[in-house]
Amino acid sequence: MKTFLFFALVALFINLTESAPLSSSECPAEKIDQIGECLKDLVSTVEKITRWVDQEYKFDKEEKKEFREKCLETQKCFSSVKTSCPDFPEAVTNELDVMCSRFNFIIEKFTDCVPKLNNLTEIECVNEVFGPKSLKKTSNEKCDSLKEHRVCARKEVENACGDKMGKVLEENFDVELKMHKC
Secondary structure, three states: OHHHHHHHHHHHHHHHHHHOOOOOOOOOHHHHHHHHHHHHHHHHHHHHHHHHHHOOOOOOHHHHHHHHHHHHHHHHHHHHHHHHOOOOOHHHHHHHHHHHHHHHHHHHOOOOOHHHHHOOOOOHHHHHHHOHHHHHOOHHHHHHHHHHHHHHHHHHHHHHHOHHHHHHHHHHHHHHHHHOOO
């Protein structure tokens, strides 16, 4: 699970940077420059998550608050660019919203289960939905994957972490299905 989280973050970062417009006649130069600032915020957020993974998934209360604030700052930064740049890909802000939601879910509600999943070799469904290759999927593909792997991912989580965590995961599936407009 630790490797999965790291590669998921790297894949998201690459997707966001590849999707962002580098120049556009419809996007003012200062907003194109602002994309770099947004990416710095994103890098800082990714570094924070990576540090958390290295600490065996233990964020204290202040670190959780800092992570949430950093995610919000990054979301606001990209929203500001999007407002001024009509051709700015909606996928960038949508993916960032999903990432922030997912990691808030992990550090708040799912934090006790993650290390248990990290010790397992067979979590195919969880990895299919939350692993690095899930970030390269289109929104429609993500919807299909969430729907297809919902039951087996819940079973994997219940086997590792108990029925309560299975229910918590199920609730997160509902949130992500809505965020992807499935």
